[in-house]
Amino acid sequence: MQKQLLSECIGTFAMVFCGCGAMTINEITGDSISHVGVAITWGLIVMAMIYAYGEISGAHFNPAVTFGFAIAKKFPWKKIPSYILAQAVGAFLAAGLLWFLFPESVSLGHTYPAEGFEPYKAFILELILTFFLMVVIINVSTGSKEIGTMAAIAVGGVILLEAMFAGPMTKASMNxxxxxxxxxISGNLEHLWLYLTAPFVGAFLAIKSCKLVKDEECCDNDC
Incomplete structure (x- = not known):
C-alpha cells in the first residue's frame, strides 16, 4: 500500500509540475510555449506517468478517477481517502514548487472559465470532458491494476485532445x-467550485453509462 501511495504522490506531482509548469512558463514568457504546446505537455506527462506507475498504483493521479473506479467496483472504497491524500500531497508540493520558482506568475496554471463563458457552461463542459476521459479509462483498464501500461497512449491522447480544443474555454482540468x-496557493478561488464538482459528476455518469454499451455486469465485479 505504501508503494501505491508513493506512486500516486510522485505521479500527481509530476503531472501538476509539468502541466501547470507549462502554463506558468507560457504565462510569464509571453506565450512562448503556446496553447498547443501546453496541451501536448499535459498529454505527454500523463502518458509517461502511466507507463511509470500504472502497474504499481493504477496511475489514477485524479480523485475523480479514483472515485469512478470505486463506483465501478474496481477499487475498494476504503482506499479512497489515502489515495486522494497522496494525490493532494503531490499536487500541493508541485504547485508550491512552481510558486517558489516563478513568483512572478499570477496564476500558477490555475483553472478558470474564459472571459464571457458563463460558469454554468464551464461546469457542463468540464463534466463532459471528464465523462469522455473516464469512458476511455474504464474501457482500457485492466481490472485489479485499474489503468494498465497499454492504456497510457489512449489516456494521454484523450487528455491532449481535450486540452487542445477545450483548454481555451475552461483550461480543461478534469481533475x-x-x-x-x-x-x-495563488489565491485564485473564483469559480473553483465547478472544478471540484464537475469531474466527479462526469466520472459517475461515465461509469453508469457502461451498462448501456457493455455487458450488464461490466461494472459489478471486482475484476
Missing part, C-alpha cells in the same frame, strides 16, 4: 486536485 492546489 479536482489539479485545480485545487494552484488555486489555493
Amino acid at each position: 479536482p486536485i489539479r485545480s485545487l492546489a494552484p488555486a489555493l
Whole structure:
C-alpha cells in the first residue's frame, strides 16, 4: 500500500509540475510555449506517468478517477481517502514548487472559465470532458491494476485532445486536485467550485453509462 501511495504522490506531482509548469512558463514568457504546446505537455506527462506507475498504483493521479473506479467496483472504497491524500500531497508540493520558482506568475496554471463563458457552461463542459476521459479509462483498464501500461497512449491522447480544443474555454482540468492546489496557493478561488464538482459528476455518469454499451455486469465485479 505504501508503494501505491508513493506512486500516486510522485505521479500527481509530476503531472501538476509539468502541466501547470507549462502554463506558468507560457504565462510569464509571453506565450512562448503556446496553447498547443501546453496541451501536448499535459498529454505527454500523463502518458509517461502511466507507463511509470500504472502497474504499481493504477496511475489514477485524479480523485475523480479514483472515485469512478470505486463506483465501478474496481477499487475498494476504503482506499479512497489515502489515495486522494497522496494525490493532494503531490499536487500541493508541485504547485508550491512552481510558486517558489516563478513568483512572478499570477496564476500558477490555475483553472478558470474564459472571459464571457458563463460558469454554468464551464461546469457542463468540464463534466463532459471528464465523462469522455473516464469512458476511455474504464474501457482500457485492466481490472485489479485499474489503468494498465497499454492504456497510457489512449489516456494521454484523450487528455491532449481535450486540452487542445477545450483548454481555451475552461483550461480543461478534469481533475479536482489539479485545480485545487494552484488555486489555493495563488489565491485564485473564483469559480473553483465547478472544478471540484464537475469531474466527479462526469466520472459517475461515465461509469453508469457502461451498462448501456457493455455487458450488464461490466461494472459489478471486482475484476
